Structures are given as structure tokens and as C-alpha cells.
Amino acid sequence: MQSILPLPTQPTKPGTSTGQHFWDTKDRSGSTKTIDSYSPADGQLIARVNVSTRADYDRVIETAQQAFTEWRQVPAPRRGEIVRQMGEQFRQYKRELGTLVSYEMGKSLQEGLGEVQEIIDICDFAVGQSRQLYGLSMHSERPAHRMLEQWHPLGIVGIISAFNFPVAVWSWNAMIAWVCGDVCVWKPSEKTPLTALACQQIIGEVLRNNDVPEGVSCLVTGGRDAGEWLARDPRVALVSATGSTRMGKAVAEAVAARLGRTLLELGGNNAIIVSEHADLDLAIPAIVFGAVGTAGQRCTTTRRVIVQESIYDDVKNRLKNAYAQIRIGNPLDESFHVGPVIDQAAVKNYMTTVEEIKQAGGRFVVEPGLLDGLGFESGCYVRPCIAEAQNDWPVVQRETFAPILYLLKYSTLDDAIAQQNGVPQGLSSSIFTLNMREAERFLAASGSDCGIANVNIGTSGAEIGGAFGGEKETGGGRESGSDAWKAYMRRQTNTINYGTTMPLAQGITFEL
Numbered sequence: 001m002q003s004i005l006p007l008p009t010q011p012t013k014p015g016t017s018t019g020q021h022f023w024d025t026k027d028r029s030g031s032t033k034t035i036d037s038y039s040p041a042d043g044q045l046i047a048r049v050n051v052s053t054r055a056d057y058d059r060v061i062e063t064a065q066q067a068f069t070e071w072r073q074v075p076a077p078r079r080g081e082i083v084r085q086m087g088e089q090f091r092q093y094k095r096e097l098g099t100l101v102s103y104e105m106g107k108s109l110q111e112g113l114g115e116v117q118e119i120i121d122i123c124d125f126a127v128g129q130s131r132q133l134y135g136l137s138m139h140s141e142r143p144a145h146r147m148l149e150q151w152h153p154l155g156i157v158g159i160i161s162a163f164n165f166p167v168a169v170w171s172w173n174a175m176i177a178w179v180c181g182d183v184c185v186w187k188p189s190e191k192t193p194l195t196a197l198a199c200q201q202i203i204g205e206v207l208r209n210n211d212v213p214e215g216v217s218c219l220v221t222g223g224r225d226a227g228e229w230l231a232r233d234p235r236v237a238l239v240s241a242t243g244s245t246r247m248g249k250a251v252a253e254a255v256a257a258r259l260g261r262t263l264l265e266l267g268g269n270n271a272i273i274v275s276e277h278a279d280l281d282l283a284i285p286a287i288v289f290g291a292v293g294t295a296g297q298r299c300t301t302t303r304r305v306i307v308q309e310s311i312y313d314d315v316k317n318r319l320k321n322a323y324a325q326i327r328i329g330n331p332l333d334e335s336f337h338v339g340p341v342i343d344q345a346a347v348k349n350y351m352t353t354v355e356e357i358k359q360a361g362g363r364f365v366v367e368p369g370l371l372d373g374l375g376f377e378s379g380c381y382v383r384p385c386i387a388e389a390q391n392d393w394p395v396v397q398r399e400t401f402a403p404i405l406y407l408l409k410y411s412t413l414d415d416a417i418a419q420q421n422g423v424p425q426g427l428s429s430s431i432f433t434l435n436m437r438e439a440e441r442f443l444a445a446s447g448s449d450c451g452i453a454n455v456n457i458g459t460s461g462a463e464i465g466g467a468f469g470g471e472k473e474t475g476g477g478r479e480s481g482s483d484a485w486k487a488y489m490r491r492q493t494n495t496i497n498y499g500t501t502m503p504l505a506q507g508i509t510f511e512l
């Protein structure tokens with residue numbers, strides 16, 4: 001294929017520091033440490049991936065820096081063209097990659113395919129965005145002066161992604177960063193390294209075909225260490241991190257210490273308010289999908305349902321009936337709704353939380369439990385459960401990454417909104433009501449305090465066109481659509497004097 005770059009490109013020489021294919025899965029580092037990736041679906045070891053050493057990391061950063069000097073000069077719409085081709089590749093590999101996501105991470109195949117669709121969607125979005133990196137122009141107070149702002153690429157964007165959306169969240173960052181002229185260094189979750197390698201292969205093919213410098217897309221593998229390297233490294237202009245609030249705080253502190261930029265997408269504790277004016281035929285399936293989809297491991301998972309007291313028993317019974325229909329099993333088998341949680345540590349976390357709920361006085365409306373026997377050999381299959389609880393219990397205030405749903409009661413809408421907002425996190429929220437006053441009250445400044453607030457749809461399953469992220473302990477970052485691209489660029493204000501005098505702003509006179 002023809003190079004679309006207007007710049008002379010260097011032939012790649014395997015083995016040299018600038019000529020390595022960083023999408024290549026071969027070990028170059030002599031690293032002795034590996035990450036073992038086990039599928040929670042069947043407990044099989046599916047890959048052993050080398051962990052990047054510090055020397056690997058430094059080489060990757062140097063390659064990325066080198067690539068940036070070229071990539072930033074490629075016109076943005078041409079960068080968009082590369083991203084368009086990436087979208088085409090992801091369309092082609094949708095089934096394969098979706099299946100791998102499902103197998104390595106454990107979400108249902110439908111959701112694995114949905115995740116790849118999110119990549120395709122953000123590619124399409126980013127292509128359009130590549131022609132819309134708009135700056136404003138202003139009227140100068142001085143005669144014969146023109147003022148404008150323009151947006152320039154930032155440099156290296158470090159992307160730390162979580163296991164639950166092992167590829168989509170990376171793509172929201174990477175595709176937008178690339179059209180903005182940045183280069184990306186991705187540290188995927190150590191629980192899902194294989195899906196990341198697969199994405200690098202797919203991306204690598206497009207980059208190679210277009211003679212794009214390979215350092216535009218880099219991967220470092222590892223755990224906390226690699227994340228810390230990115231966070232502390234002044235060569236990394238922006239660190240975009242998705243994961244727990246604890247991890248986010250550590251990243252924020254390290255990056256702030258060097259006055260770098262962060263974009264944080266952390267925990268949620270998302271609630272659905274069900275009003276007495278709700279259409280329960282809509283609300284019940286939305287609650288169930290929100291609570292059990294991805295086995296309760298989305299940051300947008302519905303964790304709390306706040307129900308108006310006059311319909312509380314009705315909602316409780318309907319949820320019980322709906323949960324009785326849920327089929328749990330191998331995520332690759334489409335007859336099951338819910339797959340496993342990610343690993344044994346997640347199972348332990350679920351169990352401990354269940355105990356804590358009991359100790360707090362919670363009553364299980366749908367019983368918890370661990371499944372064993374045929375088909376459940378990995379030991380990672382837990383029963384989605386529902387507990388009647390109180391909003392102020394510490395266990396309810398915390399995000400537990402498991403399919404545990406808390407049922408809460410309210411009397412007035414003010415009370416419901418106070419409960420909805422009365423947690424440390426602020427990602428996603430919904431109200432089910434057909435009453436326009438209630439819906440608008442929920443969306444008003446005095447309503448939901450979350451980054452996402454929905455009416456008559458659930459808390460999860462956001463589309464890529466909107467800005468994604470939340471407030472308070474969710475970290476404040478916005479990724480994906482709307483004007484989230486601005487986080488990946490630096491703004492420059494320009495004032496140009498095309499006149500014959502040198503007037504000063506603010507009317508200051510200065511005569512020589």
C-alpha cells in the first residue's frame with residue numbers, strides 16, 4: 001500500500017531501538033518475568049506474556065518520542081485516514097477479537113462483540129473529529145490585531161486500562177489521541193494482556209501498511225511498576241487511567257508531583273431511581289442488565305436501586321422473578337446471560353462483601369452463592385444477588401466489583417436524589433419515570449451529581465458519542481465523544497499584529 005505520509009519514512013530495521021515492531025509479540029527484552037493469563041471461563045492458561053523491564057520501557061518511550069516528531073506533522077485529516085483504516089480492520093476482526101475478549105475476560109460473547117463495536121464506533125467518531133479540532137477566534141481590543149487559539153498535539157499519552165473493558169476504553173483514548181497528533185503508550189491490565197496484544201497486532205498492520213512510525217502505538221506489559229513508570233515520567237504528557245479509586249489516587253499524586261496531566265475514570269456506585277410513575281416494563285430489564293451484565297464488573301454497573309415506597313414490594317417481586325430467569329455459564333455459549341467474575345480474588349471480594357452485608361443487617365431477596373461442578377471448574381462463577389440495605393452502610397458506600405445489587409426505599413423525590421448523590425462516587429445515574437417534572441428535576445443542577453444522568457434507560461451502556469466519566473471519586477475525567485478531545489491537546493492563544501503601530505493592551509502607554 002502507498003504511504004499516505006507526506007514525510008520521508010525510515011525503513012524499519014528489526015533489532016535496532018527505533019526499528020522494533022512494538023506491536024510484535026516476540027520477546028526482545030530477555031525479561032524473565034511473565035504474566036500468566038487464565039480464562040475465568042474455564043480456568044485454562046491461555047497465554048504467558050513477558051513483563052516489560054525498565055529498559056524495555058525506556059526504549060518504548062524513546063521510540064514513542066521519536067515517532068511523535070513525525071506524527072505531529074501529519075495533517076490531522078490524514079491521521080484520521082489511518083484511524084479509518086484501523087476501524088476497517090476492527091470490523092474485519094470483530095468476531096475473533098470479541099471472542100477473545102469474552103474468553104480472556106469472561107464477559108458474555110454478546111458483550112465481547114459489543115466491546116469491539118465500541119472500538120469501531122470510536123474510530124468512526126475520531127475520523128470525523130480529525131477535521132473538527134476547532135479553535136476559536138476572538139476580537140482583539142487593539143486595532144489591526146487578530147487573536148485566535150489553536151490546538152496542538154500534547155506528546156506521549158500513557159493509557160492505563162482495566163480488565164473489565166480490556167480493549168474499548170483503550171480505544172476511546174488511543175483513537176482520539178491519534179487524530180489529535182499524540183502517540184500512545186498503553187499499559188493494559190495484567191489480567192487481560194492477550195486482548196491488548198491482539199489489538200496491537202491489528203493496529204500494527206495498519207501502521208506498517210501506511211509507513212507510519214511504529215512508536216505511534218506502543219505497549220508495555222506489567223503490573224503496578226509499569227503504571228508507576230508512566231505516572232512518574234515527565235516524558236509522558238498525559239496519563240489517562242481507568243480503574244479503582246485507590247489506583248487513581250496513586251496515579252494522580254505521582255503525576256501531580258511533576259505537574260503533568262491526568263484523565264481519570266475511576267469507580268462508580270451507580271443508582272437507578274424507580275418512581276411510582278415509572279413504566280416497570282422498561283425499568284425491570286434495565287435494572288437487571290445494569291446489575292448483572294459483565295457480571296457486575298462495569299464501572300457503570302447498577303449497584304443500587306432506589307424505589308418509591310408505594311411500589312417497593314411490586315418492584316422487589318418483579319426483580320426476584322427476573323433474577324430467577326438468569327442463566328449463568330460459559331460466556332462463549334450464547335444461551336447464558338452471565339459469565340464468571342475475573343478471578344479468585346474477585347470471588348473472595350464478592351464473598352467478603354456478602355458477609356459484610358449480612359453483618360450490617362442486610363436481607364437477601366435473591367440469595368448469593370458460588371457455583372461449582374460441571375461447567376464451573378474455574379471457580380469464578382458467582383450468583384447475582386439482591387440485598388435489602390441502607391444507603392449509609394459502609395458496604396453500600398463502597399464499589400464492589402461483583403453482581404451485588406442493593407435495594408433501597410424512598411418516600412419523596414428529594415429523598416431519592418439525596419440517596420442517589422449520597423455516595424463518594426459520581427459516575428452514572430438514572431431515573432425511571434414518565435412524569436416530566438420528576439425527570440427534569442433529576443437532570444437539573446439540584447438533581448443527579450453524576451457525569452452521566454439518564455431517563456428511562458439504565459446506568460450502563462453509554463454510547464461513544466457522549467463524554468464519558470464522572471465526578472467526585474470517579475476522578476472528573478471525560479473520555480470518548482463530545483469535546484473530550486481537548487484533553488489530548490494543548491491550547492495556544494495567538495495574537496497577531498498586522499498594523500504599523502505597537503499599541504499595548506489594557507490601554508497602557510509606554511513612550512521611549
Ligand code: UN1
Binds near residue numbers: 165169299461463
Ligand atoms: C467501564 O466499565 O469502564 O457505558 C466502561 C458502559 C460501556 C463502557 C463502560 N460503554 O457501560
